[in-house]
Ligand SMILES: [Zn+2]
């Protein structure tokens with residue numbers, strides 16, 4: 001599914017769609033994302049100029065993730081496009097398939113042996129497509145640092161005037177004035 005003999009790729013290009021199942025996707029999804037039962041759909045277009053192959057791809061799918069702030073599950077609609085060049089050692093970017101925009105800007109893999117393997121590329125692109133610190137919404141309020149309540153569900157019972165001890169320490173330093181050393185960092 002991922003390996004192609006370069007000579008057999010038509011210069012005019014060809015396209016195909018495959019389903020990558022959730023088990024395949026798992027190593028690239030990190031700790032927070034999980035692909036749904038339908039896996040990830042991969043649409044690829046390969047085209048060739050001499051020994052240079054261009055891969056234009058699109059990954060789509062319904063994933064779920066664990067919110068970085070409130071730890072609830074939330075849906076993620078994956079829709080990610082990428083273009084990549086495979087060059088043989090002696091090739092250069094001056095000869096690329098015609099339908100490739102901005103070849104100077106593209107990431108490149110150098111291959112040998114007359115074959116390309118797309119699996120590492122697709123896995124890496126999937127990993128890049130997923131946010132590093134995903135949130136269930138832009139306005140997620142996260143968990144109360146003291147009682148652990150999910151603040152999206154409403155305020156907790158912690159006293160509202162009890163401020164973060166780091167801010168209190170910082171203000172004390174300012175009031176006292178003249179201290180060069182900052183407040184001691186405390187884990188909360
Ligand atoms: Zn959240």
Ligand SMILES: [Zn+2]
Nearest residue numbers: 144147156158
């Ligand atoms: Zn609380």
